[in-house]
Amino acid sequence: MQPRVFLLGAGPGDPGLITRRAARRLGEVDVVLYDALVHPDLLALARPDAEKVFVGKRAGRVSQRQDDIHRRILEAVDAGKTVARLKGGDPYLFGRGSEEAELLASRGIPFEVVPGVPSPIAAAAYAGLALTHRESSSSIAYVTATESPEKDSASHDWPRLATATQTIVLFMGLRRLEALMETLIAHGRDASTPAAVVERASLPSQRTVVGTVGTIAALVRDAGLGTPALTIVGDVVRLRDKVRWFDTRPLFGARVLVMRPEGQTDGIVERLRDEAADPIVMPILRIAAPTDPAPFARAIEKLSTYHWVVLTSANGVDALFAELSRTGRDAR
Ligand code: SAH
Numbered sequence: 063m064q065p066r067v068f069l070l071g072a073g074p075g076d077p078g079l080i081t082r083r084a085a086r087r088l089g090e091v092d093v094v095l096y097d098a099l100v101h102p103d104l105l106a107l108a109r110p111d112a113e114k115v116f117v118g119k120r121a122g123r124v125s126q127r128q129d130d131i132h133r134r135i136l137e138a139v140d141a142g143k144t145v146a147r148l149k150g151g152d153p154y155l156f157g158r159g160s161e162e163a164e165l166l167a168s169r170g171i172p173f174e175v176v177p178g179v180p181s182p183i184a185a186a187a188y189a190g191l192a193l194t195h196r197e198s199s200s201s202i203a204y205v206t207a208t209e210s211p212e213k214d215s216a217s218h219d220w221p222r223l224a225t226a227t228q229t230i231v232l233f234m235g236l237r238r239l240e241a242l243m244e245t246l247i248a249h250g251r252d253a254s255t256p257a258a259v260v261e262r263a264s265l266p267s268q269r270t271v272v273g274t275v276g277t278i279a280a281l282v283r284d285a286g287l288g289t290p291a292l293t294i295v296g297d298v299v300r301l302r303d304k305v306r307w308f309d310t311r312p313l314f315g316a317r318v319l320v321m322r323p324e325g326q327t328d329g330i331v332e333r334l335r336d337e338a339a340d341p342i343v344m345p346i347l348r349i350a351a352p353t354d355p356a357p358f359a360r361a362i363e364k365l366s367t368y369h370w371v372v373l374t375s376a377n378g379v380d381a382l383f384a385e386l387s388r389t390g391r392d393a394r
Pocket of ligand 1: 074075099149150151152153154155156157179180181182185232233234235260261262263264289290291292
């Protein structure tokens, strides 16, 4: 049975970090249901005629309930369509992807899951923290701290979690950072343990604040960090001084307006991204045929009488060869 629904990991932010399989699947489906953490450029990988529906929650708006997403998936499948459920990072890591898979399995709808690069893995790489290190960390705990403190203390065994692993990664919970850090300290984590918060990991707008379990909350408040962000606690944070590479690049974070005509921006956009800059594509000109084609046609007709033809742009080359082939000529 062919899968009808694809639960796809979009990766952590940088659109280049989607897997090849997820990119291919994205290009095959009829409907794409995507979350807030998905980079907008990834939608261009879908078919132009595919329906693209935003189903994420955004700050200040009423969150679209998971029921609504489930309903949309089932409706599309009933209508005979294939669906990509595109989620930030990995679909099964604190992403409710597993609930969607359960739904599909219970209805007997064939599906496929394509893992994605999880945000903590990207945060470690791009902020230069690693998550493990032979000398300082051989264990990691991934902890989600979003909801109410009551629910967290009910579902997390803080007395053990606080000291069980050398590295702790806290998802969400930025607004409650101070209380979370106090909880760690109350349960035996040393207040001087290094801690970092990484916002928008892997993007040119990435920001990282480094402190200790005791100081990080105030530092993050002063810096005004927002979501999405991860808190990483442990000695691995010290590595940043040595293995930082991304946010030290000369063009890091620079917003660069790319004004080239549509269809001619790919190379430059990629190169800017490689330099950690943030390209903003805004074509301000369009290359079109001359309103009066006669002079150009005349010049082409007597092309063989010129000693030199100087072409000053890729557009000129395209126009010249298009006209040559249109009139049954070639490069000779
Ligand atoms: N499935 C996702 C996690 C979803 S939960 C994954 O695999 O990463 C959403 C939380 O993930 C956010 O609140 C934040 O804590 C974290 N997150 C996701 N993308 C992030 C990014 N680019 N930078 C920092 N944190 C991120």
